[in-house]
Amino acid sequence: MTSLILIAQFESRRHEVATLAFENYRFDQVVESCGGWESQTPGDERVRPVYLENADNPDGPTLRAHFVVRFYPGTVVIQDVYAHLEGDEIGAPGESPNTREELAHALLKIPSREDEQGVLHIEAPFLHFRAGTDCREIQRWIEAQHAPDKTAQPPAPAGENPVVFAVTLKVRLKLEIPPGADFTHIINELDYEFSDTTGEARITGTEILDYSGGRVG
Structure with a gap:
């Protein structure tokens, strides 16, 4: 039943x-x-x-x-x-009627392969994406298509600051540093990126929260 x-x-x-x-x-x-x-x-x-x-x-x-x-x-x-x-x-198709969850579920059913870096690529066309496309690119597109409409959000009342959410990330790094070398500058030279579907988030600063380590080799 x-x-x-x-x-x-x-x-x-x-x-x-x-x-x-x-x-x-x-x-x-x-x-x-x-x-x-x-x-x-x-x-x-x-x-x-x-x-x-x-x-x-x-x-x-x-x-x-x-x-x-x-x-x-x-x-x-x-x-x-x-x-x-x-x-x-x-004629021509209009806006897709499918939800984010439906698109994500369908993507899982598309044959995919893993490259040497462990990244998945689809092996057959999906929507307007060609075979070989990075699955992460498709996932970002799905999220972007269903992101909240920023124009529909009411502005903050006059005299009030908008709410800001602070997020602290702890990242484990394995570094080989010569004795006596200053490693703090490395933090500011790291390449990193993050995904934000609202288009409003930003990185405001970085700092070392904790350090522990020892001799390697």
Whole structure:
């Protein structure tokens, strides 16, 4: 019974995503009406007929086109979406209806390989990313697409400073330092980076919080 419920929820979400993709799609012509979804079970494609206004003959019969949504196997994430009329593609997709969690889950299902540095790269195209793309790049893109809208955040009241969160990181370094050498300057010369989806975080300073060590070799 549980598996049947999960399958029903899965198909229901696919139906919802396909419908949102249809609503977001930018057709080149006026949509007069559309038919219901057609699909095969099991199957990863949904198709619906779309009836478009005939710009050359507005009083004549509508033009029958087809709207196609294809999902990545085993996911609710759209792999391809397009409309075609008499064999020619028309229009263009709109905003993706998938959530961050759905995109991340689908990425896990894409075949990947690990390079000599231990970095994963996809072995098949995913969304607009080519095969061979660093998985971290795709993950950053997913996060950026679903980052909070900064323009929707209310400004801080007049006379008040915005809240600032201070984060302390402890990093373990293995250094070989000659006797009598000053190692504190090394901290300021380290190359480091961090990821921030809000675009507002910044590094304000570095300092040595603790030091312990001894002779190496």
